[in-house]
Amino acid sequence: SQTIHQWPATLVQPVGSPLSLECTVEGTSNPNLYWYRQAAGRGLQLLFYSVGIGQISSEVPQNLSASRPQDRQFILSSKKLLLSDSGFYLCAWSGTGFGGNTEAFFGQGTRLTVV
């Protein structure tokens, strides 16, 4: 069966420090991968999605970047964190290929607090 791992679960970082959040998927190949952010009391904001190694699409301009060095690994990074980067970050994967019935599966999330 497929599983998704996301870590760390919580993180407190000072302003201006770098960030690296990692997400890995097991039990499937060539998944679509996603990073979402959920600010306190707000909905999901899609940050990045990827359909393959090295293929990253950014939904909104921001202080963050994403990379996909391996098929089932997705990394969210920042060189210098801002206070506004605080939030709950969720990694997700879905199946690929055309056709419907493509649901997304989520990790448990990372609570990032920038101080």
Add this chain to the structure above:
Amino acid sequence: GNSVTQMEGPVTLSEEAFLTINCTYTATGYPSLFWYVQYPGEGLQLLLKATKADDKGSNKGFEATYRKETTSFHLEKGSVQVSDSAVYFCALSPSWGSGGYQKVTFGTGTKLQVIP
């Protein structure tokens, strides 16, 4: 592009009340539709789904019917419990031949609070 619109929250109900959370969508073709639930401090879990028009998804007493004519997928439950308190997200996945990637599009979420 594709979009999902949900009713604004928060929604506060008494235990055993009837629940409706509205969701409408914009998409070409015949997308698949989903409801996800997020309990406090956790990731999202799939609650139910429907893959074609007039399908009814159901799980844990929740139901939603895929209405192509009104482009809607409203979530309902006949009698809510305190344990149903969570944030609910409506989502869609594009259909065959619609072009582009299989990117799942989410609504902004509706917070439900059930009081005893």
